Amino acid sequence: MQNNKFELDGWKLTTHELDKENKRFQESLTSIGNGYMGMRGMFEESYSGDKHEGIYLAGVWYPDKTRVGWWKNGYPEYFGKVINTVNFMKLAFYIDGAEVDLYTDTISDFTHELDMYNGLLTRFFIITKGTKRVKFTVQRFVSLATKELCAISVQFENLGAAATIKVASAIDANVTNEDANYDEKFWQVVEKEVVATDGLLVARTIENNFDIPQFTVGFKMTHEQTGFAVQAAVETEQEIVTNYEATIETGEKVVLEKRILVVTSRDFETVESIKEQLNSLTQTLASSTYDEIKTAHQTLWHRRWDLADVEIGGDVSAQQGIRFNIFQLFSTYYGEDARLNIGPKGFTGEKYGGATYWDTEAFAIPFYLSLAAPEVTENLLDYRHQQLPQAQHNARQQGLAGALYPMVTFTGVECHNEWEITFEEIHRNGSMVYAIYNHANYTGDESYLLTKGIDVITEISRFWADRVHFSKRQGQYMMHGVTGPNEYENNVNNNWYTNYMAQWTLRYALETLPKLSAEKRESLQITAEETAKWSDIVEKMYLPHDEQEDVFLQHDTFMDKDLTPVAELDPASLPLNQNWSWDHILRSPYIKQADVLQGVYYFPENFTLEEKKRNFDFYEPLTVHESSLSPSVHAILAAEIRYEEKAVEMYERTARLDLDNYNNDTEDGLHITSMTGSWLAIVQGFAGMRVSDHELSFKPFLPEKWENYRFHINFRGRLLLITVTTAGTDVKLIKGEPLTITVDEKPRVLKVEEAAK
């Protein structure tokens, strides 16, 4: 855990300290986004200290070459990289010709504040240079109302002797990537235009050798100002700069507003059409003031919060945690664009290539199912359905039938290039099917399953059927050479979770086939031989189990390990991934994230409470939770077996994972997809929400420290508000048809209260 220097507050992240040693950490925490673009909490103006500047555009990336595993067939050719886009926020401030640099200057009254309710990032600070003393107020947001818009406002208030203030406002294409292999530049300037103080720059990603289309992006900056003597914009090779200058007396203020519009070739194909769109958006916004566009933006954030806010009484730390997670999730993805998915770092960093992982299906879909319109989930399912041909290609790369969804991708084609993940962490395929099942189960609507979902399920079934082998020695089907969700073991045989998911997929496919229309069934061309094989595998699948401990066995030889619990390790060795060599980790019994327990979590009806407890008791003491995805599953299971203290501990870890830097890597960016975990821990954990056999149920408990908590969910066309207090659980139907639910195993009939109708 690390002190983030931000104050505890339900709606804000506010700090009065510029933590120069940990600037990257603070930048990550103060990231903002609107699903279309976003950026780290970097300063607009020059800062000479250590920093990690990054502005990212959804769906804009570069296929960088990779040279690993050259002797291993089946590897992907490139790794898709999220690329830091052209720096369109760039400003430089000068007081009497001396540039402002918060790393070296004398600063006072520093405040940096992320307002989550309003979606605003604001800074205040006073710079003193001799007798000169200027107060800066810098605010920015990326608009929910106009996705292409980033707006920045800077106010300069002279608190000292009369001074000349100069501002240079730029669009700068000379940017690098934090994770570039050889300091490559990924952008080239295509066009520049300057009209008065407006600047327009079009840049294109550099060529690649993998037939991936280049992206073209247009940026247009306009300015509004009060009190400046204007100078026209100038161009250099990589940059457009507009300079402003004002001499202001003591007590006077000047204000500069910068608006940047960003249009990409994902929406407008040609440079001409990009420019037209930029100019048209500029026109549309021209009549609105900064305050007006800000209000439009804030209103949309308020609407999101009305539907999704989780209120926690009596624990401001927990409250801040859950809201921070929801804010960052919605900043990354709100389901408007079916071509996009939820990158593990969103717009807050470059690590992991930033593309699509199985996190979406395992952790994000339950969140969006409950908190957003049904189309959002269907968009996420469709994303995979559209990429079925690429998933078939991935399976073919391994010489296998059916489809293998990628570990990391932008296009559906696998990008990841570590064999033990790329080729072996195939349990991900199970989560693709689980998400379709989850959607049908939660919504009660099987139409997606029976039309599109089954396409994916069939191809994944074909994959599993080809990937298992029959062991004559054991008389069972087995799956060798896999990596389970616990990536701290690689290339194991018969990972229980993977084998279970394969068996479950085949069974679910067999159960679903009879429900299909004749036409649909025909189109899938499933032979009798195939279904016979699937049935045989379902029947004879080997699911390792340890007799002595009576637990599901993580994989064949797990019990031969030295099973010292985490609690007995030297604390200096944690986190293991920063202190132990990779081989040491692999040999150890320590579990990065829920593995057997992931399966137990996915299918609550399939296991008895005793089984859940035994497996939790065995695996939890060996779990180091060094994946951000780990604690939430443990929180939910702990809650179910009424290990309340453990559930709360796990909740806190997931809710404040980034705020408190639990894994010591938040400086690289936020763990966006795992942020759903804190919501899952409250809703599926503390409140015990389940949907089984068309029945919605809750079995809540109230964490000891909390006074109460409440949250909304969407369920089958209704909006519900659940409130848990010491007095008990109240469930209100806010909107929709009457509904019978179960609370603490007793039925309740819900109707919308008259006044609310």
Next chain:
Amino acid sequence: MQNNKFELDGWKLTTHELDKENKRFQESLTSIGNGYMGMRGMFEESYSGDKHEGIYLAGVWYPDKTRVGWWKNGYPEYFGKVINTVNFMKLAFYIDGAEVDLYTDTISDFTHELDMYNGLLTRFFIITKGTKRVKFTVQRFVSLATKELCAISVQFENLGAAATIKVASAIDANVTNEDANYDEKFWQVVEKEVVATDGLLVARTIENNFDIPQFTVGFKMTHEQTGFAVQAAVETEQEIVTNYEATIETGEKVVLEKRILVVTSRDFETVESIKEQLNSLTQTLASSTYDEIKTAHQTLWHRRWDLADVEIGGDVSAQQGIRFNIFQLFSTYYGEDARLNIGPKGFTGEKYGGATYWDTEAFAIPFYLSLAAPEVTENLLDYRHQQLPQAQHNARQQGLAGALYPMVTFTGVECHNEWEITFEEIHRNGSMVYAIYNHANYTGDESYLLTKGIDVITEISRFWADRVHFSKRQGQYMMHGVTGPNEYENNVNNNWYTNYMAQWTLRYALETLPKLSAEKRESLQITAEETAKWSDIVEKMYLPHDEQEDVFLQHDTFMDKDLTPVAELDPASLPLNQNWSWDHILRSPYIKQADVLQGVYYFPENFTLEEKKRNFDFYEPLTVHESSLSPSVHAILAAEIRYEEKAVEMYERTARLDLDNYNNDTEDGLHITSMTGSWLAIVQGFAGMRVSDHELSFKPFLPEKWENYRFHINFRGRLLLITVTTAGTDVKLIKGEPLTITVDEKPRVLKVEEAAK
């Protein structure tokens, strides 16, 4: 298998076909070297077709950055690359101003010939351009007499109308590496000098970020000519070129000889001293003609052959194979420089980084023990002894005690960067100890073992003792997470071979300690606690064994695999490494190279013939021999259990592995270290040579197709000549004290024949 287009001949590789489709393959086969430098059989002059040009200098390399496994602690920072040096052979030929290019020109009477007896590479060809017709004779060698010297002679004979011949002779620093990641250039020019037709160029490897010293290399070219009108040399930025021109009448000849001297900072530190050495060598050689320096060179090759030649009667293909292997091995390494080792590709390519592998200890040391002076083997052992601190560093990188010798290295520090190899293929440590044991056993002299060898053995013992773990469940010591010699399985548990080598090492250490001097023993600081632990591990080491098949078990779950033999596979799937995805290979039971059988081979006394047979019968049908190191061990074991046909099949595969391109990758370079395999197959296989308990024994058989075979060996100060014919086995003592040996289990007393004394 691929037709190499070279004729079968006992001493030569001769082709009359320029195989443009397979030029790289032919280039590999026509490589030459002198232990100090060497090059592929590239043409001196321009060739516009596909080719792989490479000239390499022993011990000159570059640490290239690597970005794999960034989240895995313990990885090396760089990968050492063999770098293609400055092209000092470069020539260009012009006939009446038109450049000669064998790819596009009309050629006739083409001959390319590697003369292994004399160490010469010669080409003849006639170029016809209209009425012009010129016969070229191009010869080169790298001198055994003056290691820094490469000599090239070109004769132009006019067979057509009078023509102007122009030759440009250059030293060109503008070279790239076949395996560069980003087409980086590794050389920069430091100095150039031109005096008349002589040129001197000094180049330096570019800077690196890993504190590896840069290499500086000086090249000096001088020329002798008859019949040319001389022009002075000229410089460009990266190149020095000397131009010659002659107009010659029909029937006339002109000759140009080019000598290049190469001096590196490995021997002379400063640019000044490099230049001095170049000039001094030039002076020394100035009085010798091309024929004189050639004769000096040839004489030394003849001397080598006198000691090491293997003669095979009745099978010219087998004869060519064994001589080709010995020629290429001696071209790579003849033991003159203790700072060098035997790269897997020698001077014939860049693949594998070209540095030091465990191949040396496992396969090359037995060869040099028998065929070279004892100092050569001791130099090879010393190489590892000197690198003990680096091996300790490698172990520390993994958080382990003792020493871990690297998989790939130039300096002793691990360069390899695949975790399943770097961290897991630790059986290599066992071969370091085996080589010391092998030396003591073969020579009968334990002084190396007891002075330096034990330093290495102690530290490796400490490594094993830390790397095993005690499984409470099984009550035994185990070793999880290893890769055995069969690299087609990774991260397995309890690889029999690795566990056996660890147990053997600890036992050997415990047996050796009492023999040490008190002082030596003191210096090792081995505690009683340590030896107690070692004894405990020796006693309780788990060595997997399968009851049903009664074989040593390759690793814990091997029998659960689908054990279809190789013979039943679709032949189109072979070689697997070019047709199957990596995960498919890993899941399969197919064995790249001897694994269990490697252990059986290492310790012939430790296993009964029945055990050898059972394990061979079980594992050989699953072995695909896709490592060049594989067939020799199988040949030797097959010979021992009198599977003569199989032994010959395996011999042929190892002897002509590159000549017939068995693994379809000879175009990348020759498999130098595995070339010892054909010698081992004859000597340890067919002739059944063993050294056990100070006794040298043979148990020969004569392959059916052969009329006879004979070879020399060094043994404990003697030189022996062994001749095997249909009539039986003759062993002659050529030099040294009388000796009793065993042939076919009967003793023979050998004395030098009077006449030979």
